[in-house]
Amino acid sequence: MGVHQFSSDPLHRISEYQTAAVNAQIQVHAILAAAGLSAENADELMCAIEAGAVAGAQCQVVEWDGSAPSERGEAYGEGWYDGVTTVCNQLVRAADFLYQQRGGAASTLKLIAYQAQRQATQQAAAEERAEEGSEASEELIGQTLAVCEEHYAAVTGTCSAQWDKELSRELVGVALRTVRLAEREAYPQRLEEYLRGNHERLKQLWRRYGPDGLYPRGVYHLVELPESFVLCERIDNAPLWLQGVWEEEGHEETPLERLKKSWLYGTGDKDGR
Structure with missing residues (x-):
């Protein structure tokens, strides 16, 4: 599987990342279920990964503290600090929220089952249509x-x-x-x-x-x-x-x-x- 080329537009790129994440979650849940992992354990793993991703982003934002351009003055530096602090706090809350989410595995497995059933129904219908119009005995x-x-x-x-x-x-x-x-x-x-x-x-x-x-x-x-x-x-x-x-x-x-x-x-x- 090759590396996907994402959009150069920031807003569009974020949307693409979200779509890619949802598709990845569906695949991972399917793999974990096939491996015999319970929905509860799968939720624990996925929630930890998602919360950890946000925590990683928070660590990067923390590093911005103290990096305000000194030539912009003290007031600008204080505003910069407040901004970094606010973003960090929001990211912590987001990480807390994501880690506490449960039920995603069960919902995803239902979706996978529905898609599989739908695909099977469509395949059966396609095969039936292919047989219609076949040569008579x-x-x-x-x-x-x-x-x-x-x-x-x-x-x-x-x-x-x-x-x-x-x-x-x-x-x-x-x-x-x-x-x-x-x-x-x-x-x-x-x-x-x-x-x-x-x-x-x-x-x-x-x-x-x-x-x-x-x-x-x-x-x-x-x-x-x-x-x-x-x-x-x-x-x-x-x-x-x-x-x-x-x-x-x-x-x-x-x-x-x-x-x-x-x-x-x-x-x-x-x-x-």
């Missing part, structure tokens, strides 16, 4: 894709021979990264209910934006894939998360953006939803 991808394929076939009249299975699994995996860990096990059933409830809307999506719809084939090419159904559910329930994962995976933004607009704005009430 192959089993869950397969279950989710099966639900999509069943409803997609019912809506479009197409069959699995026309679908790119490898791409489908990849995009379903992207969508599942936006499903929270606690919800993943039940997600296929939840998706099943969602697709059943939006059956007519999905049919309208296919009629308008599918290969035989209003736009040239390939413009809305995600609509031509069964995994578009799970993407629609995610667009409704986790749009920003989906967009973030989609970009993170390196997929082109335009296809997802087109699917999002067609799903949200092209299958509304005015269009017979």
Whole structure:
């Protein structure tokens, strides 16, 4: 640990010393507690050190007595003496006060325990956030894709021979990264209910934006894939998360953006939803 460079401004420097002292006290109390020293004995040691530091300052001030510039006259010398005496007395009182303080060790240990608990909680939360957004299991991808394929076939009249299975699994995996860990096990059933409830809307999506719809084939090419159904559910329930994962995976933004607009704005009430 290197030597800290303190401020050149006296007032600021004193503040820095105070902060450094508090941090040092916390560390020393933690070390003493780890060594098995009781809070009472730790208080005794710390109070003696603090009082001794002030006593050391008082000894330096005592040495100023008699050092008043003689050319300033007798009155000035008497004022100097009175000033040194006053400062010395105040420092003695401060040393007495610091030595009599008790309870610092117990309070500091409570603070250390609180900080440790808080840090552990923050670490656990960070780990949980890191796990959220992780890749889904192959089993869950397969279950989710099966639900999509069943409803997609019912809506479009197409069959699995026309679908790119490898791409489908990849995009379903992207969508599942936006499903929270606690919800993943039940997600296929939840998706099943969602697709059943939006059956007519999905049919309208296919009629308008599918290969035989209003736009040239390939413009809305995600609509031509069964995994578009799970993407629609995610667009409704986790749009920003989906967009973030989609970009993170390196997929082109335009296809997802087109699917999002067609799903949200092209299958509304005015269009017979």
